[in-house]
Amino acid sequence: MKNNEIEPKKIMPETTQKEINDLKPTLQAASEQIIAQTIARLKKATPNRPKELEYFDDMANLFGTRIKELEQAKAEGKKIVGYNCIFAPLELILASGAIPVRINSGWYDTAKLGDRVVPVEVCSIIRSTIGAKMIELSSFLELSDVLITVLTCDGMTKLSEVLGGYKEVWRLSNPRVKDSGQALKFWNDEIKQIKINLEKLTGNKITVKNLKPAILKTQRATKAFRRLQDLRKDGVVISGQDAMLVTQTFMWDDIDRWTEKTNILCDELERRVQEKEWICPADTPRVMVTGTPMFWPDNWKLPSLVEEGNPRGILVADELCSSERIIYDPVGVDEWTMNDMLTAISERYLMACTCPCFTSQDGNEDRINWLLTKIKDHKVQGVIYYVTRGCMLYAMEYTTVKRALDKINIPVYYLDTDYTREDAGQLKTRVEAFLEMLTAQIDI
């Protein structure tokens, strides 16, 4: 009857300390090696790669300096709030003095461990995150004082129960129809509850005085974020993989520093535009990827297949909640009163989101509009629709997206995969066929 409060809730079978001791260092060493190899490959793929990416190469080390910084902050009494979905209101977390980090797992090997807890049909990201928790591989997850889970899909909903055996979990329930009369009111109440929870956790009251600078902070980040994306609309000065690396690091980096470094990178890219220093020939097929989020470090296979294949393509845009969608939309405040700021935060997280968990009479219209706009602005010639196993919402929305893109004659290819390295050969064949198809259409 020891540890009475937490013990009965545990869904996961006990992982023995011995197994954790054996597996964690092995998988960490393997992961560090993969991270180093992937960075080396990125450098090789673009010989005239922008120099300012070096900062992000370091930040991409999931076992590196950022972990030490977080440990230090925690030792100084700061709270860390883990989240696994971009609905988590960063501004409130920042205003309370806590540090936000995203905890989704991109490790293939831990997905196999997750199979002990949930069936293999379950979404790879969920299985991998469970596996990472089993052997305590993710320091971001381990260091988190609480977790914010948004009940967007079935996987996330039930993941919150699994992780709830180990950490305090705050569940944010999002409405699925944005334009119903109750939706925003309901969501606003959810956001307000998070505010109360954060105040209790940190002991800091969230006031106009600390919320305004927090909003200004994310607005600056959004500006840098959009600046980087604007630089991908014409001549190519940064590969899609490199741009994705920059956006991924936002999930765990210090936001001010990330903004500063991204702006420095954009300065360099703007110089390159001036000097017409492109990284690939002008006739390289311009590809966009949409679908299930892809997480660093292992689930990087699609971008590398596109950009290192034969023929080669270039990713000029994406519609992923692990990349360009992270902080694309700013919190728009009219009056800096507490009430207005909270409403603005609620609106930004709910209304701007293009997640397929939303529906309406016209389907998930916002997503289709985002795709059409991006395709036009970034001169996209083909779209890869990427789905991992068990990701039902994205899989089902393919039909609608395909119909919309057929209307504007943009080829779209549905690519399904899993958290595994073994299917890289098959995927390569498909991606290369798609790129050949785009090339053949461009040639004519």
Added chain:
Amino acid sequence: MTETINVVGFDIGTQSTKVIILNGNGDVLARAQVFSGFDPAQALKDAVQQALKTANLPQTSITSFTATGSTLEESPYAATNVSMMSALTKAGTHFFSNAKTIIEVGAEEARAVKCDDRGVMVDFVVNERCAAGAGAFIEAMARALEVKMEDMGSLSLTAERASSINATCVIFGESDVVSLIHKQEPKSEIARAVYDAMADRVSAMVHRIGVNPEVVLVGGVAKDIGFITSLKRKLGVNVVIPEFSEYAGALGAALIGLTKNNKAVNKN
């Protein structure tokens, strides 16, 4: 001055490796097929040598090699790779200039390509990591029925109705067949069920890119009358099949090699 041009196209399949030699006019000089086995590089060499022998040509007379199918880590020939989808598009429209939908069913894979009026591929689809829609399924089911694979097709045509099996997976399909055998259903009806189940899978796949006539069927399974009959019934349209359909990938690769070669010559 015109130099003699001969091109080789090869297709390394999961079960067999196909080689084709064309002259500069696109006429077929030789074909060869060898079991891929555990040493696909050796199988490829054997097939190429066999084809050269048939064509009575030395290897030095070959202007270019173009490969499709699986990619070898270390290929014995310096070949340009093209995807199977591009090769099928080329071969399908070569055989039938109005081809809009080209379906290939091989031992372990099924694919379909959609072409526009210019013969350019505009969409394609591949079976999903399972051989239930491909030739290996017939092979496994023939084994379960203790029927020679060659006889499965004609056997299925004698059936008046089809039993029902589930073709989401070869292994589960086999256990379905075993239970039908235990129920003592006639072999012919089970054989037809096998083809119907396969054709269901392939037809569902093709419907994702649209069934636009003219529909061409190629690949090793395109020679199986049982499958052809079921597929026509499921698709509800006529399906045309070229001679030597199993060589479509190799032919497409060779034709692409030839086009590239001609383009290069024109440039000079």
